[in-house]
Amino acid sequence: MKLIGIILFLFSSWMVASDHSHDHMDHSDMMHHSHEGHAHEELVDGEKLEVNPERFDKFVANLSNAQVAVVSVKGMVCDFCARGIEKTFEKDKNVKKIDVDLSQGKVLVAFDKGFDINFEDIKKKILANGQNATGMQVVSI
Amino acid sequence: MGMYRYILFFYIIASINIEARPISYSGGSTLMMFSDNMKDSIYYHFSPTYKYSIGIESVKDNYLNNDYSLLRATYLINRKNTQYSQRNLYINAGLSINDTSNNFYGIHGDWETRRWFVGFGFKKLNNKIIDYDQKHLQLGVAPYLGEYGDLHTWLMIKTKKNSLNDDWYTYPVLKFFKGNVLVEFGYNDETEWDAHFMYRF
Numbered sequence: 001m002k003l004i005g006i007i008l009f010l011f012s013s014w015m016v017a018s019d020h021s022h023d024h025m026d027h028s029d030m031m032h033h034s035h036e037g038h039a040h041e042e043l044v045d046g047e048k049l050e051v052n053p054e055r056f057d058k059f060v061a062n063l064s065n066a067q068v069a070v071v072s073v074k075g076m077v078c079d080f081c082a083r084g085i086e087k088t089f090e091k092d093k094n095v096k097k098i099d100v101d102l103s104q105g106k107v108l109v110a111f112d113k114g115f116d117i118n119f120e121d122i123k124k125k126i127l128a129n130g131q132n133a134t135g136m137q138v139v140s141i
Numbered sequence: 142m143g144m145y146r147y148i149l150f151f152y153i154i155a156s157i158n159i160e161a162r163p164i165s166y167s168g169g170s171t172l173m174m175f176s177d178n179m180k181d182s183i184y185y186h187f188s189p190t191y192k193y194s195i196g197i198e199s200v201k202d203n204y205l206n207n208d209y210s211l212l213r214a215t216y217l218i219n220r221k222n223t224q225y226s227q228r229n230l231y232i233n234a235g236l237s238i239n240d241t242s243n244n245f246y247g248i249h250g251d252w253e254t255r256r257w258f259v260g261f262g263f264k265k266l267n268n269k270i271i272d273y274d275q276k277h278l279q280l281g282v283a284p285y286l287g288e289y290g291d292l293h294t295w296l297m298i299k300t301k302k303n304s305l306n307d308d309w310y311t312y313p314v315l316k317f318f319k320g321n322v323l324v325e326f327g328y329n330d331e332t333e334w335d336a337h338f339m340y341r342f
Contacts, residue, residue, distance in 0.1 A: 077255050101289065
């Protein structure tokens with residue numbers, strides 16, 4: 001029994017370390033791109049975009065010719081619970097990239113510039129994870 | 142207290158943590174492993190929708206030297222999402238594949254923000270030896286608010302009581318999760334260490 005406990009602990013540690021290593025790779029990629037001046041505070045129509053600026057800049061660092069849907073989500077209070085959102089959107093071949101901003105309750109979804117973003121479809125995908133999408137703003141990159 | 146009651150009592154104490162995260166996202170599945178001085182358990186469930194999950198749990202009882210499997214189901218009967226919180230209420234049930242007199246049903250719920258967690262549960266268990274029920278309360282606080290992808294930590298305290306013994310047993314629980322992995326460790330003077338591992342596919 002103790003052996004199984006130790007194995008579980010070591011396996012968990014390894015999984016955490018793997019994820020951490022992956023994060024560092026993402027961070028390195030971001031270092032090669034400067035994205036000052038991105039519209040993460042105010043949109044063209046004057047509406048305020050409530051996202052974490054650093055997280056938004058990191059998200060769009062490698063994107064070009066794209067549009068980002070910033071989706072407001074209710075009930076997204078836990079990283080582990082939000083994993084399903086990422087997994088659901090990743091199955092959509094039109095999605096280039098996805099991220100979750102827990103502090104602001106936002107999901108960032110990047111599509112090709114010409115793609116027609118459908119909020120109803122996004123709402124369904126969010127609901128498939130048990131949360132509610134309440135609004136969406138789209139930013140061109 | 143007879144030997145069977147003694148064993149069942151500690152079995153109950155050790156078996157509650159596996160109720161956490163009972164349903165995945167639509168089309169998702171989850172693997173859970175639980176280990177302590179009384180049993181080793183592996184539980185796999187699949188969620189056709191975010192409303193319910195079905196799964197199978199394989200249990201190795203180290204003290205009774207007994208292996209058995211349970212078919213399990215969990216249904217989300219109520220959820221309230223707000224900007225900063227989520228509240229859930231679930232019902233669940235399980236039935237032994239080999240012996241239908243070995244079964245359980247229960248209800249549990251939780252409310253959580255990014256900082257606070259409150260959970261409760263009630264479960265009625267039936268088998269050929271003795272029928273009993275159990276209840277628990279759990280409180281938790283996140284010492285820091287991690288962002289998506291960070292290592293998240295919860296400091297929790299859990300208290301339990303069952304119909305075989307009128308005492309409440311309270312002990313600390315540490316929970317960590319990052320990415321698709323969640324681990325939880327608890328310690329009680331009577332049951333010593335237990336470990337709970339979860340991976341969401």
